[in-house]
Every structure is written in C-alpha cells, then in structure tokens.
Amino acid sequence: MRIFISTGEESGDVYGALLTRALMRRVRGLSVEGFGGSRMAAAGARVDATLLGAAVIGWTGVARHLWTYVRK
Numbered sequence: 001m002r003i004f005i006s007t008g009e010e011s012g013d014v015y016g017a018l019l020t021r022a023l024m025r026r027v028r029g030l031s032v033e034g035f036g037g038s039r040m041a042a043a044g045a046r047v048d049a050t051l052l053g054a055a056v057i058g059w060t061g062v063a064r065h066l067w068t069y070v071r072k
Contacts, residue, residue: 013037
C-alpha cells in the first residue's frame with residue numbers, strides 16, 4: 001500500500017512525521033511518499049520535494065513567490 005502526504009510548513013512536517021511513524025508501525029509493507037521536510041524523511045517517508053520554504057500568506061506573498069510555485 002502507498003500513501004501520499006503533503007505538508008506545506010513546519011508544523012505539518014511534525015504531524016506528517018508522527019502520522020508516518022504511526023502508520024508504518026501498523027501497516028506491513030506500507031510506503032509513504034510526499035512533500036515534506038526532514039522530520040518526515042527521518043520518520044521513513046520518501047520526500048520528493050520540500051515545500052516548507054514556500055509557505056506564504058495572502059495574495060501578495062503568492063505574487064512575490066510565483067516563480068517558486070510554477071517551477072515545482
């Protein structure tokens with residue numbers, strides 16, 4: 001079984017790591033993949049990309065970082 005978890009900021013990375021550990025203890029052969037940070041990776045998830053530095057608030061934040069989102 002494969003599960004995808006996506007986190008966009010530090011607290012999401014913490015919760016994603018907790019969820020990854022809990023699920024991997026309970027489900028044999030589970031593969032966890034997703035967007036996260038170092039905590040999720042340490043918990044056993046295969047992290048394809050990190051979005052933690054791309055978290056912004058409001059439309060002006062999005063406008064300033066538009067190329068960051070387009071490239072991902």
